[in-house]
Amino acid sequence: MRAVQFGNRNAITIRGAAIADLIPSEVSQKTDVAAGVAHMQRMMASYPPIIGIDTKALIEEGRH
Template identity: 50%
Template sequence: MNIEVGSYEAKTKLPELLRGIQAGNRYTITLRGAAVADLVPAEADKHSDAVAAVDEMLSFMRVHKSVGGIDLKALINEGRA
């Protein structure tokens, strides 16, 4: 549920709003009637996304072996010419 809250009310009732977020509410903070910010729950676990990305990269590297005999430094220098 998204609830509009004025900036003054958000300032004075921040602990109450945070408890509401823990309960699943979302708040849009307004300033003179215009939306300026959203108060939403933090993302749960960014660490697991990073771990999954590393696992995918390692799997890719195991399947796609590097091609031997290529001078990477020479290719880099060739691109700079």
């Protein structure tokens, strides 16, 4: 159950033959995503903005 809680799928078997899949609930997946986004927003707000950095140039540089 812990593995499923962390987003993994588990096969339920009888004598080695898979008969069903145990998958995470869609509700829990949406909650995890929302919590992750909220955490990222809090983290980003805690850092001061960097003045003089050309974000677009950094993105373009990473594309080469």
